[in-house]
Amino acid sequence: MNNIQSVSDAYLCSNCGACKAICPEDAIHFKTSSLGRMYAEVNDSCIECKVCIKVCPSIDSHNLQTVFSDRYIGEIKTAYIGKATDFKIYKEAQSGGACTATLIYLFEHNLIDAAIVCRMKTANHPVVEAYVAESANQLLESQKSKYTVVEILSALKQTATKRSVAVVGLPCHIEGVESLIRQSKKFKNVKYKLGLICDRSLGETLEDVVMSYTNEKEPGIIEWRKKDFSADGKYYPYKTAPIRIKYNSGKNIVLPNIYRFALKEMFTSPRCRVCYDKLNTFSDIVFGDPWGMSDVDWNKGESLVFTRTSLGDKLMSDMISSGTVSMKTADIEELLKGQHVNERRRSVSVYASALNSLPLPKTDSYLYKQNDVSDISDNEKLSAINNLKGFLDNENLSKEELIGKARMIIEENMKRQKFNNLFVIRILRKIKRLIKP
Ligand SMILES: Cc1cc2nc3c(=O)[nH]c(=O)nc-3n(C[C@H](O)[C@H](O)[C@H](O)COP(=O)(O)OP(=O)(O)OC[C@H]3O[C@@H](n4cnc5c(N)ncnc54)[C@H](O)[C@@H]3O)c2cc1C
Numbered sequence: 001m002n003n004i005q006s007v008s009d010a011y012l013c014s015n016c017g018a019c020k021a022i023c024p025e026d027a028i029h030f031k032t033s034s035l036g037r038m039y040a041e042v043n044d045s046c047i048e049c050k051v052c053i054k055v056c057p058s059i060d061s062h063n064l065q066t067v068f069s070d071r072y073i074g075e076i077k078t079a080y081i082g083k084a085t086d087f088k089i090y091k092e093a094q095s096g097g098a099c100t101a102t103l104i105y106l107f108e109h110n111l112i113d114a115a116i117v118c119r120m121k122t123a124n125h126p127v128v129e130a131y132v133a134e135s136a137n138q139l140l141e142s143q144k145s146k147y148t149v150v151e152i153l154s155a156l157k158q159t160a161t162k163r164s165v166a167v168v169g170l171p172c173h174i175e176g177v178e179s180l181i182r183q184s185k186k187f188k189n190v191k192y193k194l195g196l197i198c199d200r201s202l203g204e205t206l207e208d209v210v211m212s213y214t215n216e217k218e219p220g221i222i223e224w225r226k227k228d229f230s231a232d233g234k235y236y237p238y239k240t241a242p243i244r245i246k247y248n249s250g251k252n253i254v255l256p257n258i259y260r261f262a263l264k265e266m267f268t269s270p271r272c273r274v275c276y277d278k279l280n281t282f283s284d285i286v287f288g289d290p291w292g293m294s295d296v297d298w299n300k301g302e303s304l305v306f307t308r309t310s311l312g313d314k315l316m317s318d319m320i321s322s323g324t325v326s327m328k329t330a331d332i333e334e335l336l337k338g339q340h341v342n343e344r345r346r347s348v349s350v351y352a353s354a355l356n357s358l359p360l361p362k363t364d365s366y367l368y369k370q371n372d373v374s375d376i377s378d379n380e381k382l383s384a385i386n387n388l389k390g391f392l393d394n395e396n397l398s399k400e401e402l403i404g405k406a407r408m409i410i411e412e413n414m415k416r417q418k419f420n421n422l423f424v425i426r427i428l429r430k431i432k433r434l435i436k437p
Pocket residue numbers: 092093094095096097098099100101116117118119142143144145146147148149150152168169170173196197198199200201202287288289290291303304
């Protein structure tokens with residue numbers, strides 16, 4: 001194995017961008033597949049120095065997965081639920097805006113001079129791009145989660161001369177940053193690692209599916225969760241917030257959130273299926289949604305925040321003291337339950353075993369050797385094999401075929417949702433729950 005090409009050939013590239021950030025020959029670019037997953041590709045200028053292999057989180061040469069006694073949980077110092085106190089940030093945030101409020105605090109206190117974030121950009125269809133913000137006022141356009149892939153770490157090429165950099169990233173991005181820092185002095189200026197919880201990212205073609213429901217010629221921007229206090233005269237609560245496509249002309253198209261939820265399984269890659277690090281163990285501070293937790297404002301939305309390092313812990317305390325965020329402490333056990341950590345252990349083990357038995361090119365990676373639960377049934381494994389095969393079959397379809405297939409899945413889901421919402425069905429279900437021993 002002389003470079004990371006075999007990682008992509010094995011469908012295990014997570015699009016983090018760490019290899020591209022460190023390659024001395026600029027020999028790596030990204031190829032987008034039918035489903036809109038990105039795979040790192042190596043060209044002829046590669047000199048086989050193998051540095052990319054050393055920083056790839058799918059290979060994990062630095063053995064990050066063995067650092068904590070429980071790699072699914074890592075170390076958690078303090079957990080909070082709360083929000084940004086600046087209404088402008090809170091209103092446009094994915095959850096409670098704590099992530100953007102933290103970056104703004106870092107800029108305003110001269111603790112960073114650059115932040116690597118991402119934004120939705122208009123093109124023929126909207127695409128996500130990483131960018132380097134150099135001041136607090138460049139951060140607002142980065143707000144909200146982009147559920148499709150983005151190779152954030154490539155942007156580190158632009159921050160070499162910066163004094164102190166913050167990176168916001170998914171767990172695979174933050175593992176990539178951690179490996180880059182351990183591998184080369186060049187990346188020691190990354191001082192703050194702000195992580196998001198991540199269940200999975202989805203292929204970019206999902207955006208084409210959503211756009212196929214509009215007849216607009218003008219390119220638009222997608223917001224995956226348009227929580228709002230009043231938009232177009234309508235109130236969108238956080239939990240059921242719809243998708244919004246917004247256009248420069250001021251026009252908005254609003255689609256129900258089932259357009260994303262119905263397609264999650266179809267667009268989930270093999271790499272995400274075997275990812276143990278949902279809770280972003282190498283971050284200083286982690287941000288997410290307080291799913292399954294009590295005392296949450298489920299109407300307007302709040303952030304789940306937890307600190308992992310002394311640096312992150314002090315930063316969050318300072319932010320609370322200064323009134324930048326308003327937070328109440330939260331229960332760590334409740335957090336782990338709400339994020340379904342034990343279910344993750346199981347599904348990662350099942351999918352690692354399923355991936356092993358598929359006739360695919362393999363790479364030398366720990367990802368195949370994950371066996372965190374021992375009682376995997378044949379049925380569980382078979383279903384995982386079928387899901388993986390389904391993904392690979394879909395990768396061979398054209399974009400038009402994928403859009404057609406996705407629209408059929410959406411239709412079926414909407415019919416099922418309608419049926420489930422029927423009054424009689426709801427009553428029958430309630431009775432069943434009551435008589436269940
Ligand atoms: C792909 C994905 C999956 C997620 N899965 C879960 C989950 O299963 N459970 C859960 O509790 N939370 C999950 N989250 C986190 C959640 O959606 C919010 O991002 C988090 O609560 C922070 O909200 P906020 O209001 O504080 O952030 P905001 O103030 O809205 O700021 C958002 C920040 O996220 C960054 N960002 C957005 N999209 C991406 C991306 N694709 N890659 C890297 N950085 C990005 C932006 O640059 C910005 O800095 C996920 C996020 C993403 C992007």
